[in-house]
Amino acid sequence: MKATNSSNLKIIEISAQETQDLRHRVMWPNKSKKYVELENDAKGIHFGLSKDSRLISVVSLFITKDGTQFRKLATEISEQGSGYGTLLLNHLMAVITNKKIKRLWCNARADKTSFYERFGMRSTSKTFAKGGIDYIIMEKIFKSNP
Numbered sequence: 150m151k152a153t154n155s156s157n158l159k160i161i162e163i164s165a166q167e168t169q170d171l172r173h174r175v176m177w178p179n180k181s182k183k184y185v186e187l188e189n190d191a192k193g194i195h196f197g198l199s200k201d202s203r204l205i206s207v208v209s210l211f212i213t214k215d216g217t218q219f220r221k222l223a224t225e226i227s228e229q230g231s232g233y234g235t236l237l238l239n240h241l242m243a244v245i246t247n248k249k250i251k252r253l254w255c256n257a258r259a260d261k262t263s264f265y266e267r268f269g270m271r272s273t274s275k276t277f278a279k280g281g282i283d284y285i286i287m288e289k290i291f292k293s294n295p
C-alpha cells in the first residue's frame with residue numbers, strides 16, 4: 150500500500166539532532182556520526198515524516214541570502230519505495246511555494262536525478278564528486294512566485 154493511504158503518518162518540524170540517526174544509517178553508514186552534521190544545521194528547518202510515532206524519513210531546508218537548498222533526504226532503508234520520500238518532498242515544495250521562494254536547489258546523488266525530476270527539479274551543468282559519490286546540482290524555478 151502506498152503511504153498516502155495511511156492515516157498514522159505525520160510530517161512535523163524536528164530538530165537537527167533528530168535527523169542525525171537516519172542521515173547516518175541511511176546515507177553514510179561507513180562514516181562517523183560527526184560526518185553527517187552540517188555546519189549550518191542550527192540555521193536549517195528540518196522536517197520529519199513519522200509513522201506510528203517513529204521517524205522514518207527526514208529532509209533539511211536551508212534558506213540563506215545565497216539561495217534555498219534542501220539537503221539530506223533519507224528514508225529508513227526498510228521503508229524505502231513506499232512513497233514516504235515523495236510525501237516529504239511534496240511537503241517541502243508546498244513550504245517553498247508558501248514562502249514565495251523563487252529558486253530551490255540541491256546537490257543530487259547522480260543516481261537519484263530521475264527521482265528528483267518527478268518534483269520538477271532539473272539538472273544543471275554543475276557536477277562534482279565527494280566521498281566517492283558523483284553529484285549533480287539540480288534546481289527548480291517556482292514561476293508562480295514573484
Ligand SMILES: CC(C)(COP(=O)(O)OP(=O)(O)OC[C@H]1O[C@@H](n2cnc3c(N)ncnc32)[C@H](O)[C@@H]1OP(=O)(O)O)[C@@H](O)C(=O)NCCC(=O)NCCS
Nearest residue numbers: 222223224229230231232233234235257258260261263264
Ligand atoms: C532517495 C530516497 C530518499 C527516496 O525515498 P523513498 O521514501 O524511498 O521514496 P518514495 O518511496 O517516495 O519514492 C520511491 C519512488 O522513486 C523511485 N526511485 C527510488 N530511487 C530512485 C532512483 N535512484 N532513481 C529514480 N527513481 C527512484 C522508486 O522506483 C519509486 O517509484 P514508484 O513511486 O513508481 O514506485 C531513498 O531511497 C533514500 O533514502 N535513499 C538513500 C539516501 C539517498 O540517496 N538520499 C538522496 C540523496 S541525493
